[in-house]
Amino acid sequence: MTAETYILVSKNHQPPHRVDVTYSTFPDGDTHCLIKDLPAIKDCDVLIVHSLYPAQNNQLIKLFLLLGLLHDEGVKSVNVCVPYLPYARQDRRHVSGEAVSIDTICRLLTSMGCAQLYTFDCHFMKGASTVTRNGLIIRNFSLGPLLISYCRRKIGHPGIDILSPDIGAQYLTGGDKSMHKKRGSYAALDSGDSYRHIAALKSDHIAIAHDTVVLVDDMISTGSTMLHAIENLRARGIKHIYCAVTHGLFIADCYEKLAALTEETIFSDTVSHINALPFVDVQLATQIIPNWLRK
Ligand code: R5P
Numbered sequence: 001m002t003a004e005t006y007i008l009v010s011k012n013h014q015p016p017h018r019v020d021v022t023y024s025t026f027p028d029g030d031t032h033c034l035i036k037d038l039p040a041i042k043d044c045d046v047l048i049v050h051s052l053y054p055a056q057n058n059q060l061i062k063l064f065l066l067l068g069l070l071h072d073e074g075v076k077s078v079n080v081c082v083p084y085l086p087y088a089r090q091d092r093r094h095v096s097g098e099a100v101s102i103d104t105i106c107r108l109l110t111s112m113g114c115a116q117l118y119t120f121d122c123h124f125m126k127g128a129s130t131v132t133r134n135g136l137i138i139r140n141f142s143l144g145p146l147l148i149s150y151c152r153r154k155i156g157h158p159g160i161d162i163l164s165p166d167i168g169a170q171y172l173t174g175g176d177k178s179m180h181k182k183r184g185s186y187a188a189l190d191s192g193d194s195y196r197h198i199a200a201l202k203s204d205h206i207a208i209a210h211d212t213v214v215l216v217d218d219m220i221s222t223g224s225t226m227l228h229a230i231e232n233l234r235a236r237g238i239k240h241i242y243c244a245v246t247h248g249l250f251i252a253d254c255y256e257k258l259a260a261l262t263e264e265t266i267f268s269d270t271v272s273h274i275n276a277l278p279f280v281d282v283q284l285a286t287q288i289i290p291n292w293l294r295k
Helices: 056-072 101-111 144-155 167-172 224-235 254-261 280-294
Strands: 006-010 017-020 022-025 031-034 045-049 077-081 114-120 129-133 136-141 161-163 180-187 195-202 212-220 240-248 264-267
Touching: 006 280, 031 056, 045 056, 045 280, 056 077, 056 101, 077 280, 101 114, 101 129, 101 136, 114 280, 136 280, 144 167, 144 212, 144 240, 144 264, 167 212, 195 224, 212 224, 224 240, 224 254, 240 254, 254 264
Parallel strands: 045 077, 077 114, 114 136, 161 212, 212 240, 240 264
Antiparallel strands: 006 017, 006 045, 022 031, 129 136, 180 195
């Protein structure tokens, strides 16, 4: 999808039309948010389509400014579509005293007038479903089936094992083969970094029948999970490895590392990238917008 923010506006459930939002930056770094065509949004239901990644903190402020503006202009309702929801991995407390960050994000969105959030493969939701978290209705869609059918077509023969690198991503495969991943404790929190390294990743309990394996996960961030999983499969003699994920964040040089070790890394355009598969706009048109208009 495009990294641009836009809003869709609809009156009385009629087909929506698009209204542009313009962001600019003041010399001191403050963000400026503008809708030029204000009459177009009067008394309308609004769906904001906005990317929250990269630069998630900055992108959140942009979203909050837009929600504030729509509130001031008295629109009828506001829903938001963010294809990738950052902070969703901070959905529980691993050590005492740390913030459950996604709860704060949900609380802020609710208090800013967002009634429903549409997203894809939200980390804590595990499949197409709806939850209410801190007053915010989150409607989650899964790209797992699309990723897998794309891989099957691409590979072109039935001799494939489809695995997830951890139990949390098993829902994406539609099967029951997942590796066991164990994260360690936080390293270096005092130095300003927070990361829990992978302590172990095992697949001995899984029978692998073919020499082509597709590893399916919700996301690649540092690439550490996939790199451990690939190493594990190589040690078992698997020749052809594909990675398929919904969200490709590709921190540092992990995209290049994965490209060197796999047949292909396949990912959707919930985060924009030149090699991303264009899934989001189709899902918006066929799933999200019809759902929003039914409300
Ligand atoms: C973890 O539970 C997720 O499903 C992903 O496996 C993980 O977040 C990927 O992160 P990284 O690429 O840094 O290993």
